[in-house]
Structures are given as C-alpha cells and as structure tokens.
Amino acid sequence: MLDTKTIGWLAGLLEGEGCFFLAPKTISPVITLSMTDKDVVQRVADLWDRPVWTHRSDKYYPGAKMIYRTELYGLHAAGWLMTIFSFLGERRQQKVKSILAAWRSREGNPRVIFDGKCLRHPDAELFQIPSSTTTYCRGCRQDSANKSYHKRTGSSRYYQKSIL
Ligand SMILES: [Zn+2]
Numbered sequence: 001m002l003d004t005k006t007i008g009w010l011a012g013l014l015e016g017e018g019c020f021f022l023a024p025k026t027i028s029p030v031i032t033l034s035m036t037d038k039d040v041v042q043r044v045a046d047l048w049d050r051p052v053w054t055h056r057s058d059k060y061y062p063g064a065k066m067i068y069r070t071e072l073y074g075l076h077a078a079g080w081l082m083t084i085f086s087f088l089g090e091r092r093q094q095k096v097k098s099i100l101a102a103w104r105s106r107e108g109n110p111r112v113i114f115d116g117k118c119l120r121h122p123d124a125e126l127f128q129i130p131s132s133t134t135t136y137c138r139g140c141r142q143d144s145a146n147k148s149y150h151k152r153t154g155s156s157r158y159y160q161k162s163i164l
Contacts, residue, residue: 002047010044010080011087020081020092022099024119027106029078029099032071041068048072048080078103110140 014020019032035041038052045052050070057064072080081096088096102114112119113135118126121139128135149155 008087011084028074029103030073031077034069036065038068045070111137
C-alpha cells in the first residue's frame with residue numbers, strides 16, 4: 001500500500017543511493033538503485049514490481065559483498081519521479097525536472113535538449129535566434145532541411161546546401 005510514509009522513505013533512499021538519468025537513445029527516464037542491503041533493494045523492487053539483479057564485484061575486490069540492483073524505465077520511472085518529487089532536495093528536483101521536460105518533449109520533437117546538448121545530435125552546436133527564447137540545434141535544423149528536400153524532390157540525396 002502506497003502511503004506518504006512509504007513515498008517519503010523511498011525518496012530519502014533514492015536521494016542518497018539512487019541514480020536518476022535519461023537514457024540517451026530512447027530519451028526515456030531511468031531510476032536505478034544498487035546496494036549491498038538485499039532487504040532494502042527487495043522492498044523497492046516490490047514497490048516497483050520489478051526484479052532484483054545481483055552481481056559480485058570480487059573479480060576486482062576479493063571478498064567484496066554481493067550488490068543488489070533494481071531499476072525502472074520509461075513511463076513507470078516518470079510516474080515515480082513525479083510521486084517522490086516533493087520529497088527530494090533542490091539539486092535532485094532540478095535533475096528530475098530536466099529529465100521529465102526532455103522526456104515530455106521527445107514525441108514528434110526533433111530537438112530534445114538535456115544537460116545543455118541535443119540528445120539526437122550531442123555534437124551539434126546549439127544556438128538561439130535573437131528574437132526568440134527557443135534553443136535550436138544545428139543537427140535538427142539540418143535533418144528537417146533534408147526531410148523537406150526529400151519530400152519536395154523525391155531524391156534520397158541529402159540536402160547539401162547548408163541552411164544555417
Ligand atoms: Zn538535434
């Protein structure tokens with residue numbers, strides 16, 4: 001049963017031990033928890049209805065403890081991030097905000113800006129047009145020029161002329 005106490009407990013645990021990030025290829029939120037305390041990880045996995053994976057790191061550190069890990073992706077991860085949001089500290093809240101903003105903007109949107117770069121074109125330059133507050137990505141602009149050139153001409157050749 002999900003009550004405020006449980007949500008607060010989970011938020012506190014993830015704040016310290018969890019990892020929140022955006023999977024760059026799928027542009028999907030991910031939450032992971034890795035700990036040596038099996039009962040704690042199992043409790044979270046039960047809440048999330050997810051399995052627990054184990055691995056031992058004694059390949060490098062002889063006698064090392066077993067590590068227990070569970071993780072959540074996509075829509076469910078986004079839902080849990082929203083659920084625990086108000087219990088998180090400022091830094092984590094900022095991270096969650098940018099993860100969710102990028103995730104929400106990905107559908108039909110070529111430009112998904114996260115951590116100061118376009119996730120589809122991490123090497124491309126971002127820029128702003130002076131009259132606009134929108135951030136543009138040169139890679140996305142080139143893609144859309146290629147697409148409309150293809151539509152117009154039926155040619156599968158890339159639109160070579162720079163639009164930028
Ligand atoms: Zn881009």
